[in-house]
Amino acid sequence: MKVSELGEFGLIELLANIINRTRNPQDDSWQQVILGIGDDAAAWKSEENVQLATTDSLVQDTHFDLNIITWEELGWKAIAVNLSDIAAMGGTPRYALISLALPGELETDCIENLYKGMAQIANQFGVAIVGGNIASSSKTMISVTVLGSLESTSALTRSAAIPGDQVAVTGNLGLSAAGLKMLRQHLKFDVETTRLLREAHSTPIPRIDEGQILLHRGVKAAIDISDGLLADLTHICQASKVSARINQNTVPVHPTVQKNFKSDYLQLALSGGEDYELLFTTSSQIINRLKKAMPCPVTMIGEITQGTPGEVTLIDAESKIIPWQKAGWEHFKSKT
Amino acid sequence: MKVSELGEFGLIELLANIINRTRNPQDDSWQQVILGIGDDAAAWKSEENVQLATTDSLVQDTHFDLNIITWEELGWKAIAVNLSDIAAMGGTPRYALISLALPGELETDCIENLYKGMAQIANQFGVAIVGGNIASSSKTMISVTVLGSLESTSALTRSAAIPGDQVAVTGNLGLSAAGLKMLRQHLKFDVETTRLLREAHSTPIPRIDEGQILLHRGVKAAIDISDGLLADLTHICQASKVSARINQNTVPVHPTVQKNFKSDYLQLALSGGEDYELLFTTSSQIINRLKKAMPCPVTMIGEITQGTPGEVTLIDAESKIIPWQKAGWEHFKSKT
Numbered sequence: 305m306k307v308s309e310l311g312e313f314g315l316i317e318l319l320a321n322i323i324n325r326t327r328n329p330q331d332d333s334w335q336q337v338i339l340g341i342g343d344d345a346a347a348w349k350s351e352e353n354v355q356l357a358t359t360d361s362l363v364q365d366t367h368f369d370l371n372i373i374t375w376e377e378l379g380w381k382a383i384a385v386n387l388s389d390i391a392a393m394g395g396t397p398r399y400a401l402i403s404l405a406l407p408g409e410l411e412t413d414c415i416e417n418l419y420k421g422m423a424q425i426a427n428q429f430g431v432a433i434v435g436g437n438i439a440s441s442s443k444t445m446i447s448v449t450v451l452g453s454l455e456s457t458s459a460l461t462r463s464a465a466i467p468g469d470q471v472a473v474t475g476n477l478g479l480s481a482a483g484l485k486m487l488r489q490h491l492k493f494d495v496e497t498t499r500l501l502r503e504a505h506s507t508p509i510p511r512i513d514e515g516q517i518l519l520h521r522g523v524k525a526a527i528d529i530s531d532g533l534l535a536d537l538t539h540i541c542q543a544s545k546v547s548a549r550i551n552q553n554t555v556p557v558h559p560t561v562q563k564n565f566k567s568d569y570l571q572l573a574l575s576g577g578e579d580y581e582l583l584f585t586t587s588s589q590i591i592n593r594l595k596k597a598m599p600c601p602v603t604m605i606g607e608i609t610q611g612t613p614g615e616v617t618l619i620d621a622e623s624k625i626i627p628w629q630k631a632g633w634e635h636f637k638s639k640t
Numbered sequence: 641m642k643v644s645e646l647g648e649f650g651l652i653e654l655l656a657n658i659i660n661r662t663r664n665p666q667d668d669s670w671q672q673v674i675l676g677i678g679d680d681a682a683a684w685k686s687e688e689n690v691q692l693a694t695t696d697s698l699v700q701d702t703h704f705d706l707n708i709i710t711w712e713e714l715g716w717k718a719i720a721v722n723l724s725d726i727a728a729m730g731g732t733p734r735y736a737l738i739s740l741a742l743p744g745e746l747e748t749d750c751i752e753n754l755y756k757g758m759a760q761i762a763n764q765f766g767v768a769i770v771g772g773n774i775a776s777s778s779k780t781m782i783s784v785t786v787l788g789s790l791e792s793t794s795a796l797t798r799s800a801a802i803p804g805d806q807v808a809v810t811g812n813l814g815l816s817a818a819g820l821k822m823l824r825q826h827l828k829f830d831v832e833t834t835r836l837l838r839e840a841h842s843t844p845i846p847r848i849d850e851g852q853i854l855l856h857r858g859v860k861a862a863i864d865i866s867d868g869l870l871a872d873l874t875h876i877c878q879a880s881k882v883s884a885r886i887n888q889n890t891v892p893v894h895p896t897v898q899k900n901f902k903s904d905y906l907q908l909a910l911s912g913g914e915d916y917e918l919l920f921t922t923s924s925q926i927i928n929r930l931k932k933a934m935p936c937p938v939t940m941i942g943e944i945t946q947g948t949p950g951e952v953t954l955i956d957a958e959s960k961i962i963p964w965q966k967a968g969w970e971h972f973k974s975k976t
Contacts (some may be wrong), residue, residue: 343798344728345694352688358681359737392680401695403783405774426838447739449785462679
């Protein structure tokens with residue numbers, strides 16, 4: 305059946321059923337919900353704390369290509385990119401609202417699968433999908449708003465980096481951009497490599513626990529890597545009015561990327577984007593303690609310096625400057 | 641300058657400046673803000689109460705036509721339709737997040753004007769615009785999420801209508817649909833009529849105070865009129881599993897509509913939509929008290945009955961049934 309045949313209100317009912325069927329009513333977030341999908345607004349009991357809110361969109365042909373991502377993966381990813389923003393603040397994601405713009409000729413199966421993917425990641429991270437909106441459009445656009453909470457009044461911010469801080473990153477980099485390259489260029493790898501690359505690009509896992517550990521252990525400045533390591537570090541440097549120097553040889557390129565993308569693995573790791581790892585700055589003492597406390601690798605890759613605000617310098621093992629161009633995801637300048 | 645020349649981050653800075661320049665820092669909402677536009681997420685101090693959240697989109701060529709609405713009006717309207725949802729719950733709007741999808745060839749002036757319209761209504765209603773997101777798209781889409789608060793734990797809901805309730809509506813109906821008709825068909829009226837019709841359609845005023853008065857005076861069931869009186873009453877009847885009977889001759893058609901649209905004023909008032917008045921059901925005693933307490937007209941137009949859930953019957957002065965067709969705004973079935 306096509307979306308236009310089911311109509312707006314039939315579709316809302318279908319999607320509400322998916323959410324209600326799959327949700328875990330024991331989740332803290334659901335326990336607070338007074339009104340979910342189906343009224344003029346959602347309502348939930350809120351506690352006295354700090355609220356976080358973020359919104360991010362995925363637009364067809366700008367951010368995704370339906371030839372290389374499934375609807376279920378797309379649903380996961382649309383929520384994941386927002387959860388990653390909450391992770392970058394050190395917060396706990398709680399509630400999500402979904403705004404969909406869809407062509408009427410789309411099959412309702414597609415939207416069911418989209419919502420299954422959304423429900424899956426929402427349940428995994430204890431997020432209640434409480435509302436949304438559906439409109440007709442020639443191309444699909446998924447706009448998600450996630451509300452979160454923070455126990456302390458201080459969050460991880462982009463503006464708290466200070467000269468003398470070390471720069472560090474969670475996990476390994478380059479897998480998502482390599483996955484996109486594989487999918488676009490139909491590159492062939494073994495089953496395990498193919499799965500790893502595809503999942504990194506299509507169903508990234510936000511670093512929620514890790515963001516909270518950073519905050520509790522005294523880190524002040526962080527961002528999630530969506531535009532690319534160098535571009536996102538530039539955001540931190542701009543907001544904090546500092547410079548940074550990165551040692552290229554210390555950047556944790558994912559071994560699968562290094563092995564299979566010999567000509568451009570560094571480019572993929574430095575500027576590929578969509579890794580959804582956390583990039584943060586703090587003292588080397590805190591980083592050393594974090595290496596034990598974190599459930600994922602933590603790598604020191606450079607330092608924050610005084611200098612031209614917003615400038616990020618890349619150096620090689622001999623401290624020689626390597627020129628780099630902003631190749632991150634500026635949504636109007638490049639389509640990635 | 642074109643949006644694509646300024647780039648995503650230049651545009652974010654421009655829009656953040658508009659918000660910061662025009663906001664009233666004394667507003668309660670702004671007083672609570674810890675982090676506004678520019679970090680991974682917005683953050684604000686929340687009190688122990690009930691949170692409300694709603695999201696609604698305006699899609700180019702589905703919901704608006706740039707030949708008949710200015711960018712500033714569009715900004716106002718994109719926020720207004722969300723505030724109206726908060727009004728329909730009896731809540732206070734507090735924070736807004738804006739997700740924009742824009743063609744790169746758009747002039748930045750357009751987006752500046754869009755944000756000026758948004759800032760204007762946000763300031764008028766004490767709403768802090770704390771975040772957003774910008775993406776590239778072939779058509780413009782504006783997706784807004786508004787967070788609000790509620791003092792009591794019970795909201796006005798669609799599902800609380802009971803047989804024996806009277807049906808009532810705030811203000812007068814039909815002006816917005818008549819305005820759209822005027823703009824589309826280039827109909828000519830005197831200056832004052834033209835202004836009234838245009839404003840009703842392009843810069844509607846959400847009934848925030850009125851929604852709160854309804855809630856405080858004991859009303860339980862309400863909805864805002866976006867799809868049209870009969871369609872929205874159907875939503876209440878479906879959610880409450882009741883029927884309703886409306887006396888056509890008691891429907892408060894706006895006198896300007898009645899005077900200038902002689903052939904279809906009833907159709908415009910019953911099914912035109914986008915009035916953003918509040919439609920509610922309660923006892924006749926409460927309605928009579930509301931007529932004095934409310935800053936706008938309140939009109940009794942029918943009653944809630946037992947019968948087929950979701951059925952709305954329209955009758956004339958002789959109690960004869962008048963057939964009506966669902967002509968409201970089903971976003972996939974009709975473009976209005």
